[in-house]
Amino acid sequence: ETGVTQSPTHLIKTRGQQVTLRCSSQSGHNTVSWYQQALGQGPQFIFQYYREEENGRGNFPPRFSGLQFPNYSSELNVNALELDDSALYLCASSYWGGTEAFFGQGTRLTVV
Amino acid sequence: ILNVEQSPQSLHVQEGDSTNFTCSFPSSNFYALHWYRWETAKSPEALFVMTLNGDEKKKGRISATLNTKEGYSYLYIKGSQPEDSATYLCLSGNTPLVFGKGTRLSVIA
Numbered sequence: 683e684t685g686v687t688q689s690p691t692h693l694i695k696t697r698g699q700q701v702t703l704r705c706s707s708q709s710g711h712n713t714v715s716w717y718q719q720a721l722g723q724g725p726q727f728i729f730q731y732y733r734e735e736e737n738g739r740g741n742f743p744p745r746f747s748g749l750q751f752p753n754y755s756s757e758l759n760v761n762a763l764e765l766d767d768s769a770l771y772l773c774a775s776s777y778w779g780g781t782e783a784f785f786g787q788g789t790r791l792t793v794v
Numbered sequence: 795i796l797n798v799e800q801s802p803q804s805l806h807v808q809e810g811d812s813t814n815f816t817c818s819f820p821s822s823n824f825y826a827l828h829w830y831r832w833e834t835a836k837s838p839e840a841l842f843v844m845t846l847n848g849d850e851k852k853k854g855r856i857s858a859t860l861n862t863k864e865g866y867s868y869l870y871i872k873g874s875q876p877e878d879s880a881t882y883l884c885l886s887g888n889t890p891l892v893f894g895k896g897t898r899l900s901v902i903a
Binding site for chain 2: 717725776787788
């Protein structure tokens with residue numbers, strides 16, 4: 683098992699609501715990346731945080747936002763939830779410039 | 795952001811068969827190529843990281859090769875077993891890592 687944990691593991695929200703997903707990083711890692719995996723698709727890059735700043739963003743609207751804390755844990759916030767936001771959300775912890783990444787188990791979000 | 799393509803999307807093989815999958819990636823500005831094995835309800839597990847053209851890595855019955863000049867990597871599984879059933883993800887890049895869509899392998903006993 684990796685040292686990366688995500689919470690919660692499952693979540694059901696109503697369309698229009700807001701959600702916060704959390705990720706703890708592997709010890710010593712300073713970079714966290716978030717991915718969305720919709721059913722039948724590969725994970726899609728949402729954004730990445732390095733030393734508490736956003737350092738790259740995929741093709742996701744501004745209602746997807748994030749935070750990285752001094753201990754390198756991270757949050758993904760999604761506002762105004764839509765049905766299409768239903769997916770598995772993965773976070774990956776890595777060291778900037780390194781060649782390894784460790785993944786959490788993911789949070790399964792269902793929007794109804 | 796790179797485009798990483800994997801094929802096939804899914805694969806069904808009989809126990810004991812050998813199989814292989816492909817990962818294609820842009821060959822320019824190559825940094826590293828990762829293979830991960832992802833079982834349902836578990837975190838993706840790192841199999842190999844390859845950085846040099848011509849790299850070959852092996853772990854038990856699983857091996858991988860890398861061609862950075864033409865932009866592809868092969869993952870081979872020899873003598874597939876039911877416990878090999880998983881999604882195999884190819885990732886390229888440095889940070890952020892860019893995923894392929896994965897190859898879902900089902901090994902039928």
